[in-house]
Amino acid sequence: MSWESWVVETISRALAFGTPLLLATVGEIYAERSGVLNLGVEGMMLMGALTGFAVSMGSGNPWFGILVAGLVGGAFSLIHAFATITLRANQVVSGLALTMLGTGLSGVIGRAYEGFPLWSKLARIDVPVLSKIPVLGPAVFENQSPMTYIAIGVAILGWFVLFKTRIGISIRAVGEDPATADSLGISVSRVRYLCVMVGGVLAGVAGAYWSVAYRTAWSGGMTAGLGWIVIALTIFAFWNPLYGLVGAFFFAAMRVLSFRLQNWLPPELLKAMPYLLAILVLIVVSRGTLQKRMGAPSALALPYTRGED
Amino acid sequence: MNKRFLIAAMLILALIGGAVAAYEPGEDLKVGFIYVGPIGDFGWTYAHNEAREIVEALPFATTVIVESVAEGQEGPVIDDLIAQHDCNVILTTSFGFMDGTLDAALRYPDVFFGHASGFKRAPNMMSFMADFYQVYYLNGLIAGALTETDKVGYVGAFPIPEVKRHMNAWAMGVKAANPDAEVHVKWIYAWFDPGAATEATNALIADGCDVFAFTEDSPTVVQVAAENEMISFGHYGSQMYQFAPDYVVSGQAIDWSKIYVDFLTKIYEGTYTTTNLAHVDYWWLMTQGAVFPEASPGVPINPVYIDALMAYMIDDPVYGTISAYDLHNIRLAQFSDPGVTFDPFQGPIMDRNGNEVVEAGFWLSVDSLITMEWAFENIVGPWPNEPE
Numbered sequence: 001m002s003w004e005s006w007v008v009e010t011i012s013r014a015l016a017f018g019t020p021l022l023l024a025t026v027g028e029i030y031a032e033r034s035g036v037l038n039l040g041v042e043g044m045m046l047m048g049a050l051t052g053f054a055v056s057m058g059s060g061n062p063w064f065g066i067l068v069a070g071l072v073g074g075a076f077s078l079i080h081a082f083a084t085i086t087l088r089a090n091q092v093v094s095g096l097a098l099t100m101l102g103t104g105l106s107g108v109i110g111r112a113y114e115g116f117p118l119w120s121k122l123a124r125i126d127v128p129v130l131s132k133i134p135v136l137g138p139a140v141f142e143n144q145s146p147m148t149y150i151a152i153g154v155a156i157l158g159w160f161v162l163f164k165t166r167i168g169i170s171i172r173a174v175g176e177d178p179a180t181a182d183s184l185g186i187s188v189s190r191v192r193y194l195c196v197m198v199g200g201v202l203a204g205v206a207g208a209y210w211s212v213a214y215r216t217a218w219s220g221g222m223t224a225g226l227g228w229i230v231i232a233l234t235i236f237a238f239w240n241p242l243y244g245l246v247g248a249f250f251f252a253a254m255r256v257l258s259f260r261l262q263n264w265l266p267p268e269l270l271k272a273m274p275y276l277l278a279i280l281v282l283i284v285v286s287r288g289t290l291q292k293r294m295g296a297p298s299a300l301a302l303p304y305t306r307g308e309d
Numbered sequence: 310m311n312k313r314f315l316i317a318a319m320l321i322l323a324l325i326g327g328a329v330a331a332y333e334p335g336e337d338l339k340v341g342f343i344y345v346g347p348i349g350d351f352g353w354t355y356a357h358n359e360a361r362e363i364v365e366a367l368p369f370a371t372t373v374i375v376e377s378v379a380e381g382q383e384g385p386v387i388d389d390l391i392a393q394h395d396c397n398v399i400l401t402t403s404f405g406f407m408d409g410t411l412d413a414a415l416r417y418p419d420v421f422f423g424h425a426s427g428f429k430r431a432p433n434m435m436s437f438m439a440d441f442y443q444v445y446y447l448n449g450l451i452a453g454a455l456t457e458t459d460k461v462g463y464v465g466a467f468p469i470p471e472v473k474r475h476m477n478a479w480a481m482g483v484k485a486a487n488p489d490a491e492v493h494v495k496w497i498y499a500w501f502d503p504g505a506a507t508e509a510t511n512a513l514i515a516d517g518c519d520v521f522a523f524t525e526d527s528p529t530v531v532q533v534a535a536e537n538e539m540i541s542f543g544h545y546g547s548q549m550y551q552f553a554p555d556y557v558v559s560g561q562a563i564d565w566s567k568i569y570v571d572f573l574t575k576i577y578e579g580t581y582t583t584t585n586l587a588h589v590d591y592w593w594l595m596t597q598g599a600v601f602p603e604a605s606p607g608v609p610i611n612p613v614y615i616d617a618l619m620a621y622m623i624d625d626p627v628y629g630t631i632s633a634y635d636l637h638n639i640r641l642a643q644f645s646d647p648g649v650t651f652d653p654f655q656g657p658i659m660d661r662n663g664n665e666v667v668e669a670g671f672w673l674s675v676d677s678l679i680t681m682e683w684a685f686e687n688i689v690g691p692w693p694n695e696p697e
Contacts, residue, residue, distance in 0.1 A: 009515045017508060107347065114349040117532070117552045215503050217552065219527050220347060224502040259495050259505075259512035262691045267498065 004135060010256055011139035015148050016214060018252030020045070020206035020223075022151045024230040025237060025244040026158040027202030033162060033239055034195035035175040035299040039095025040080050042227025043102020044200050045207035046220075048073040050106040052208025053218040054113055062122035066147070066208040073204015074197045076102065081196040085189050088303035099227065107220035114219055122147065122213040145213045147205075154202065155248075158241035171195055175297030178304040188304050203227070232278035238285075239295040331419045332397050334579030337369050340569075341390035343383055344376040345403035350501070352526035352545045357402045357425075359546075360565035367570065369577050380405025387413040391420060398573065401425065410434060419583055421576055426471075428679075430590065433583035437568050437591035439599035440471075442478040442678065443644045444561045445522070446653040447602050447637055448542045449482020451559055452490075452520045454621040454633035455540055455614065456483075459490045462513030464523035464530050466500050468693040470681045472524050479522055480685040481653045486623050486633050493518050494690035503529040510534060528552040540614075543604065550605040558614045562603035568593055592675050595644040602641070609641070610634075654678065661686045662697060 024041055031038045048069040056065030079101070083094040127141035127149075162168040173181040174191045182188050210226070211218050233251060237244035251274045258270035285296045342361050346354035354376065365372045373394045375386050383406040390396040398421040401410045407427035414422040414434035422434035430436050452461045461483055465472045480492040493516050497505035506529035510521060514537055521541040523530040528549040534541040535553030543549035543560025550557045568591050575581040581589065593599035604611040610618070618634035625631050628639065643651035656667035660683035667673055673681075684692045 005515070009511075013508060013511050017504065107349075111347075111349045115351045115548055115551075117528075210504075215507065215529060216532060217503075217528060219351070219501070219503065220349060221501065222503050222527070224499065224504060226504065255504075256508050256512070259497075259509045260515065262495055262512075267496065267691075271498070 006260075008135060008139040010253055010260065012143070013256040014249050014253035015140065015144055016252075017255055018249040019145065019148045019151045020209045020214070020226060021229060021233060021252060022155055022245060022248035023147075023206035023209065024199075024203045024227065025233045025248055026151075026155050026241045027199035027206075028230055028234045029158065029237065029239050029241055029244060030162070030171070030195040030202075031199035032234055032300055033175045033297055034171050034192045035178060035297055035302065035304070036081070036084055036192050036196050037091045037095060037301040038077065038080055038098070038196060038199055039092060039231060040077065040098025040102065040227075041199075041203050041230045042223060042225070043099035043106075044073045044076050044203035045102075045210070045223045045227050046106040047076045047102045048204030048207025049211040049222060050110045050113065050207075050218055051204065053118060053211040054110075056120050056122075056208075056212050057113070057116065057118055060120045062120055062212045065120075065212050066122070066205055069208030069212075070201040070205040073207065074201040076204070077196050077200025078193075080200075081193045084303065085192045085196070088305065091301045091303070103221060110218055110220050116217070118212065118216040118218075121216040122209075124213075145209070147209045147213050151209075152245065155241045155245040158244075162241065172297070175299055178299050178302075179306075182304075182306055188306075192304075203230075206230075229274045232274045235278045235281050235285075236274070238281070239297065332421070332576070332583065334577060336397075337371070338398050338573055338577060339394065339396045340364060340370055340372045340398040340400060340573065341387070341394060341396035342372060342374045343378050343386055343390075343399070343401045343403075343406060344374065345378060345380060345405070346526075347377050348374075350526050351528070351548050352501075354402070355548070356545055356563050357565050360569050363566035364569050364573065367573065370573055378406075381409065383409035384413060387417075391417055397421060398423070398576065400569070421581070421583060421586070423572060428590075430587050432585065432587050435572065435581075435586040435589035435591070437572070437593070439563055439565060439568060439591075439593045440474075440678075441561045441563070441600050442474050442653065443595045444600050444602050445475045445478040446482040447640055447644070448522060448559050448561065449479040449484075450486045450633060450637050450640065451482075451610065451614070451618060452479065452522065452540075452542070453483035453486030454618055454623070455558065456487065456490055456518075456520045458517045458519045459487065460493055460516065460518045461490060461520040461522075462493045462495070462510070462516070462518030464506055464509045464513070464521065464525060465494060465496045466524040467498060468496055468691075470679055473684070473692075474678055474681045475524065476688065477681065477683070477685045478653050480688050481658075484685070484687050485625070486621070486636070490687065492685075492688045494688060494692070496691065496693075497525060499525070501526040503527045506530055507533050514539070531557055547603050547606045547608075550611075554605070554611075555613060557604055558611045559602045559604045559609060561600065563600050564598060567597055567599045594649075595641075596647055596649050610637070659686055660684055660696070661688055662695070664696060 051072040052065040052069035055068045056062045080098045083089040084091045124143050131137040131141040170186045178188045237247045254270045254273045258267040344354040348358045400423045402425045404426045410424045411429050414431040495509040506525045510530050510533040519539050521534045531541045531549050531552050535556040540558050546562040602609045619632045621633040652672045654673035656671045657669040658667040660666045666683050
């Protein structure tokens with residue numbers, strides 16, 4: 001087998017597997033940049049996966065399914081937003097509860113949809129002209145889901161908004177020092193609500209990709225841990241959507257290679273890689289001075305009350 | 310205070326436990342089923358529940374179910390089924406329920422117990438299993454005949470003896486039909502992980518495989534194969550057929566009700582009592598109708614592929630030149646025959662490291678089958694715990 005086909009196959013599959021990771025990671029970066037840790041990604045993705053599947057099946061239109069899945073993901077994330085921002089509950093506990101709730105709820109409601117193939121799936125496309133480029137064409141622009149390109153666009157847009165606009169400054173200010181942001185007239189709770197919802201919408205869309213484009217079937221718990229990779233990835237990406245872009249496809253490539261290289265490398269090692277790298281990043285950023293430069297939001301997971309500091 | 314309450318509660322529990330009346334043949338049976346997964350898994354638990362519905366239709370039996378019970382949590386669930394629902398038969402359907410079931414069997418000597426896929430028994434507890442290896446062999450004959458690249462792929466859940474046995478049986482079928490074919494293996498280290506199953510199948514496709522079998526509780530491998538216009542075998546019955554009607558050629562189906570009905574009828578008739586189950590170990594195969602090949606309901610081979618199988622000629626040491634279709638059906642008849650006149654694990658068999666694992670003239674015993682770690686000679690890929 002030529003090295004060329006190895007490169008093409010690996011990149012092509014990494015893009016397909018990495019798409020939901022990227023979408024949900026950009027969403028989680030928004031939430032965490034505003035100071036809210038949301039461990040409910042897995043639950044929101046499952047709600048999105050079920051919604052996307054059910055609506056695509058009912059309406060015959062996968063794009064509509066993905067859209068509604070985003071709305072449901074956003075609405076679902078409001079539970080976490082309400083608990084942690086308005087009620088100032090512990091973000092870790094609330095996030096875990098959201099994952100459990102999403103897993104259970106989608107499992108129960110989803111029973112009626114188990115065991116059905118989805119005929120109205122989101123088809124893969126070849127990008128005209130670009131797919132004719134040697135190596136790069138078949139690897140990146142042939143037989144890919146349009147959602148992959150949308151995810152890349154979302155990541156670039158996410159980076160632009162966070163780092164190049166006034167809204168982004170407000171978001172980062174709220175995540176860094178909510179008291180100062182508040183005194184400057186930024187509504188901390190409004191910014192946080194919005195960012196958690198962006199996270200919910202993108203996780204919902206990521207879940208819908210899983211059931212409507214990647215796999216085209218629903219089964220309870222079908223994301224099987226993707227949401228946890230997203231949590232690790234958010235750290236690995238230093239809370240920056242552009243690094244998230246690299247990280248999502250890098251992690252996905254690890255996963256793809258864990259199957260291709262099984263003859264030579266223990267698959268457990270590559271499977272554990274996202275978490276090992278996330279721990280490594282956590283060690284690095286826990287060195288106080290580096291923390292600022294690396295982008296970890298100082299107020300992450302801390303509830304904000306005006307006047308207390 | 311707390312301690313006294315605890316002792317009182319235990320006494321009451323013991324009283325309830327002791328209060329279960331001994332079963333007299335001819336009385337109605339109340340059967341409690343404990344499932345490890347949800348009924349909607351379309352795999353293992355789904356198959357058990359299909360069988361439970363047949364039990365429910367028996368004139369002398371009613372059923373209660375508890376699904377998605379975590380392994381290790383079966384003890385209190387059994388207590389509840391006996392105390393609250395008056396069950397006099399308890400059937401637990403996952404390997405990890407074995408010790409809890411045995412403990413309960415000792416606690417409730419007048420209740421009948423049955424445990425799937427384990428090896429521990431008691432005077433009132435039997436063990437049972439329906440195994441697919443013969444069906445995998447039949448599937449392998451088809452796979453070997455239909456591959457055009459001489460490479461077939463298997464996506465395995467965990468490298469444990471049960472999965473290895475099925476892979477070996479499949480690989481032996483492949484070799485009987487096509488001595489040149491290789492069987493490529495990928496492990497996903499999960500019983501259910503559609504993402505991993507997708508990438509494992511794609512990795513096998515990249516290695517050149519064009520026919521697929523698997524152990525994973527979703528139709529993912531079937532779907533990925535069909536997207537690439539490649540053939541696959543359904544796992545756990547025909548419900549996977551609808552995901553790719555043109556590409557599912559056959560598959561492994563199971564009917565647990567054959568065992569359940571036999572066991573319950575023998576209790577009802579008085580053959581089995583709460584003192585004579587210590588040596589009752591069901592190991593049911595095709596001849597009892599517990600397992601069978603199936604593409605779609607009632608159809609062993611997808612008609613789309615019958616012409617190709619009839620045209621593919623095999624050089625068989627016993628039957629001479631024979632079509633894959635005819636050989637498949639001869640083997641099917643031999644497995645189904647009450648005497649069982651053929652077994653894939655018939656010596657001499659060498660593993661891929663050159664060890665003789667089955668001596669000439671012998672068939673493997675059940676004990677050797679359920680502890681199998683070796684890999685057959687045409688298998689390519691990682692094989693943890695492989696004997697040197």
